[in-house]
Amino acid sequence: MMKRSVQVCCRSQPGRSLVLVGLLATALTLPVMAQAQQSSNQPSTYAGYKTNTGGLEGPEGVTEQLSVDDIAVPGVLSFPKIDGFFKPWFDWKKRLNERTGLxxxxxxxxLFQRTNQDVPYQDAFGGRWQIQGSWELLNRGGRNPGKLTFRIENRYLLQNGIPPSQLGYQFGSVAPTGTGFSDFGTALTELAWRQELMGGKLKFIVGKISAISWYNVLALSSSMRGFQNTAMQSSLSKPAPGRGIGFGFGYEFNPHFVMVAGIHDANAKTAENPFDTIGEKEFYKSVELRYYPTTPDRWRWDQVRLQVWHQDALVAKGTPASKGVTFAASRLFDEKWYPFVLAGLSDGNASVFKKDIVAGLGMGLNTRHRAAQDVLGLAVGWGDPSSDLLQEQTTAELFYRFQLVEHLAITPSVQYVRNPAGNPNRDSALVFGLRARITY
Known part of the structure; x- marks a missing residue:
């Protein structure tokens, strides 16, 4: 199941009918995601990339995506000639890695989303392409390798109106319904050095990095493979600065106990120059203790996390200094059932919620037509907003992810928001979504 600022605006605004045709064409013809699947043996891969072991980040991290997306996953439909067409590309990637470490x-x-509410924009349609990589430049193949990681993204509109990341705000939700699908154009969203020491027991990273994907996340926290609503991915009782300059490290006391800590620019904006805000010297600091109850190779699924964080006062924004704690726990049973819980508590100065809790279940569905498993995810969350002027909000999401063809995954979903925090005049809202992802 689960095992397995340089900025240039670029927006496309075709007519709605052409957009829908385009989405269907994308879903049927372009190569997406290799579903995460793990076993005691190295799974079959396209370019021979090894499984990421003991990563500091969650499923949105560069090294994790490189590993997971390289795992070979058969689709519902099979087109051998098309698959064969892309084989030289993957063979070239394998040779490149073997020769240079890149x-x-x-x-x-x-992602296309539509709400049933009578709001100015009922539809939201966005696209996102990205190029990312990892270049092992120090001690390649040795005990303590060092590597440069990078990611370049382009996020844009696929129709007139708003991107999916803004749809929820139309009816008063305080949590985005389309995480990761904004319209900031083209940006360098990661450039960092990662280093292992002490045979991998000590790892650190420094550069332009994410402060969100590190802490209080689970195997289904990915906006491209898992839940789409931000409230289902992680506790919103903690701050959410953009990608900016930061430093973090992880230390493995033993195979079951790990500590991860970091300091990040609290004013960072993902698509802007990170040096524009670091001079404010206002930081988000975090320490997270992780317990892996089973074997090290199951670190993605079998885990308990406890995070303590503090954020400096943000003078320009008028945000007082803030602090809080989050908790996350998950376990994979019988390689099929994946229950999880997320929770958080804070003083509410720097976060969407001052307290929240999310419970969910992932299910790997056996399929007769292929060896891979489809994934069904269901989660329900409650949050008490930081502002006393807002009402408590309950959010739920159901998605089904299946591999249509090799390299292409399709995910229909539905979200339900009860008592949208920012709109006391609405009792509830529905959001229907369809996501397509191609990887190569």
Missing amino acids: KLQLSYQT
């Missing part, structure tokens, strides 16, 4: 991955994803 791993590359390209992906393209779209």
Whole structure:
């Protein structure tokens, strides 16, 4: 199941009918995601990339996506000639990695969402392509390798109106319904050095990095493979600065106990120059203790996390200093059932919620037509907003992810928002979504 600022605006605004045709064409013809699947043996891969072991980040991290998206996953439909057409590309990627230590991955994803509410924009349609990689430049193949990781993204509109990341705000939700699908154009969203020491027991990263994907996340927290609503991916009782300059490290006390800590620019904006805000010297600091109850190779699924964080006062924004704690726990049973819980508590100065809790279940569905498993995810969350002027909000999401063809995954979903926090005049709202992801 689960095992397995340089900025240039670029927006496309075709007519709605052409957009829908385009989405269907994308879903049927372009190569997406290799579904995460893990076993005690190295799974079959396209370019021979090894499984990421003991990563500091969650499923949105560069090294994790390089690993997971390279796992070979058969689709519902099979087109051997098309698959054969792309084989030289993957063979070239394998040779490039073997000769130089450079791993590359390209992906393209779209998300269409529609709400049943009578609001100015009922539809939202966005696209996102990205190029990312990892270049092992120090001690390649040795005990303590060092590597440069990078990601370049382009996020844009696929129709007139708003991107999916803004749809929820139309009816008063305080949590985005389309995480990761904004319209900031083209940006360098990661450039960092990662280093292992002490045979991998100590790892650190420094550069332009994410402060969100590190802490209080689970195997289904990916906006491209898992839940789409931000409230289902992680506790919103913690701050959410953009990708900016930061430093973090992880230390493995033993195979079951790990500590991860970091300091990040609290004013960072993902698509802007990170040096524009670091001079404010206002930081988000975090320490997270992780317990892996089973074997090290199951770190993605079998885990308990406890995070303590503090954020400096943000003078320009008028945000007082803030602090809080989050909790996350998950376990994979029988390689099929994946229950999880997320929770958080804070003083509410720097976060969407001052307290929240999410419970969910992932299910791997056996399929007769292929060896891979489809994934069904269901989660329900409650949050008490930081502002006393807003009402408590309950959010739920159901999605079904299946591999249509090799390299292409399709995910229909539905979200339900009860008592949208920012709109006391609405009792509830529904959001229907369709996501397509291509990887190669």
